[in-house]
Amino acid sequence: MYLGLKVLQELQDSRVTARKSELQDLFQRCHNFMSVACCEIKKSWKDLLCEPWYHVEARYAARQSPAASAGEDHQFSAGISSYLHHLYGSGEVDVVVVGGGVLGCSSLYHLAKLGVTNTILLEAHELTAGTTWHTAGLMSTMGRSETDYSLRNTTLNMLRRLEEETGVSPGLIENGSVYISSTRKGQAVRKDEFARWVTFMRVLGCECELITLSQLKDLYPLVDTSDINAVVHVREGGQMDPAGTCEGLTRWAMKQGARVVKCCPVTDIRTTETLLGGRRVSEVHTNQGVIKTNAVINATGSWGNYITSMVGVTLPLQSFRHGYVVTEGVEGLLGMPVLRDLVSSAYLKAQGDSAVIGYFEPNPEPIDQIRRNFPFGLYEMNWDIYGPIHEQIIQRIPILENVGIKSTIVGPESFTPRWSGNYG
Numbered sequence: 001m002y003l004g005l006k007v008l009q010e011l012q013d014s015r016v017t018a019r020k021s022e023l024q025d026l027f028q029r030c031h032n033f034m035s036v037a038c039c040e041i042k043k044s045w046k047d048l049l050c051e052p053w054y055h056v057e058a059r060y061a062a063r064q065s066p067a068a069s070a071g072e073d074h075q076f077s078a079g080i081s082s083y084l085h086h087l088y089g090s091g092e093v094d095v096v097v098v099g100g101g102v103l104g105c106s107s108l109y110h111l112a113k114l115g116v117t118n119t120i121l122l123e124a125h126e127l128t129a130g131t132t133w134h135t136a137g138l139m140s141t142m143g144r145s146e147t148d149y150s151l152r153n154t155t156l157n158m159l160r161r162l163e164e165e166t167g168v169s170p171g172l173i174e175n176g177s178v179y180i181s182s183t184r185k186g187q188a189v190r191k192d193e194f195a196r197w198v199t200f201m202r203v204l205g206c207e208c209e210l211i212t213l214s215q216l217k218d219l220y221p222l223v224d225t226s227d228i229n230a231v232v233h234v235r236e237g238g239q240m241d242p243a244g245t246c247e248g249l250t251r252w253a254m255k256q257g258a259r260v261v262k263c264c265p266v267t268d269i270r271t272t273e274t275l276l277g278g279r280r281v282s283e284v285h286t287n288q289g290v291i292k293t294n295a296v297i298n299a300t301g302s303w304g305n306y307i308t309s310m311v312g313v314t315l316p317l318q319s320f321r322h323g324y325v326v327t328e329g330v331e332g333l334l335g336m337p338v339l340r341d342l343v344s345s346a347y348l349k350a351q352g353d354s355a356v357i358g359y360f361e362p363n364p365e366p367i368d369q370i371r372r373n374f375p376f377g378l379y380e381m382n383w384d385i386y387g388p389i390h391e392q393i394i395q396r397i398p399i400l401e402n403v404g405i406k407s408t409i410v411g412p413e414s415f416t417p418r419w420s421g422n423y424g
């Protein structure tokens, strides 16, 4: 009954009469579900426009019909819902992307690739001002699952074509990566794990292989190999520049019609009730006005829960402090692949002749409530956490012992409970 009333309200909208052909199409589609309601609606669609109660009864009949099993009923409802969304759902903007980090910019770009260009990206400060600006920019295709690899590979291919598409370089350097396992902490088991990992990744198409220690020495002479028991060399990917990437992605999307508004924080999101008693976004409020839309992509990373709390939803995300240091020049480092020492919990990439040494903190510091306004914000480096890992990487690349540290970077990064992305 309630659903019927909602449909009634929608159908009494004058826009409907102008779209009878679309309604016919709906009924044709509904007919496929073969429920009583669908058949009734199909044969009396004209009545429907002037006799709304008929629809209410029809919907009720569908619930009672033996043909309308729970699954069919659900399908039917979903069909109507999405169709009516198609009919009336489009607000003034098809999709509002909130957040101008790499995920927001990438969303805008990929929507434009799909032909969805009535879009707007709202960034509270400047593009990349959240976590993205200080990302170390490591880019490897070695994933842990097919989906993971597919996302990484798609990203790599996007980075490869971005400069040609946009004229802006994403700073992609395909110097590859090496993953190192050692017996340092008694984790020799990694050797088999690496072999399985490489086999799996190669099946998916990743350009990677297990290499010997002497091959590693040829590739990366600075590495101490004395306790290394397995090495994976990934020839594709390497590192990229987040600022150039975001600039390129948004520039291309804007050329297709998308809009980007900086210094425009989202302050509220309003919803309306849907046909099925759920809620649908109707308005996005900002410091510069209100945008009507029915779709929001929340790409605010560590600030994600500020956005979802506007609609009463909590995301399973936790932010931690994550950091790296930039060293003074290191002789012989230029052009080396990105090195990930999984037992030492550290990575190293060449940035010019400097080293960026990053840490996979085994005991990272959680951020309970990130400051709402924290553009280009950084934290102090806690050497109690980073010192021991830094010592490990010095053992791996002994030349680092005499190299000074130019700067430290510790920023917020948000994680899902399973560390990897949440898909689906």
Ligand SMILES: Cc1cc2nc3c(=O)[nH]c(=O)nc-3n(C[C@H](O)[C@H](O)[C@H](O)COP(=O)(O)OP(=O)(O)OC[C@H]3O[C@@H](n4cnc5c(N)ncnc54)[C@H](O)[C@@H]3O)c2cc1C
Pocket (backbone or CB within 6 Å): 098, 099, 100, 101, 102, 103, 104, 122, 123, 124, 125, 126, 127, 128, 129, 130, 131, 132, 133, 134, 135, 136, 137, 138, 139, 264, 265, 266, 267, 299, 300, 301, 302, 303, 306, 307, 322, 323, 324, 375, 409, 410, 411, 412, 413
């Ligand atoms: C030190 C460090 C090194 C890293 N290194 C790597 C690496 O080498 N490789 C890798 O793949 N990943 C790395 N990461 C992780 C990577 O940087 C992040 O996963 C990624 O940048 C997150 O992007 P995002 O778009 O989700 O979020 P963000 O970049 O945080 O973007 C969110 C945006 O939302 C905006 N915003 C917030 N609230 C609002 C609002 N109300 N209205 C409008 N806008 C709002 C913010 O201003 C911000 O610009 C690293 C992270 C850190 C901290």
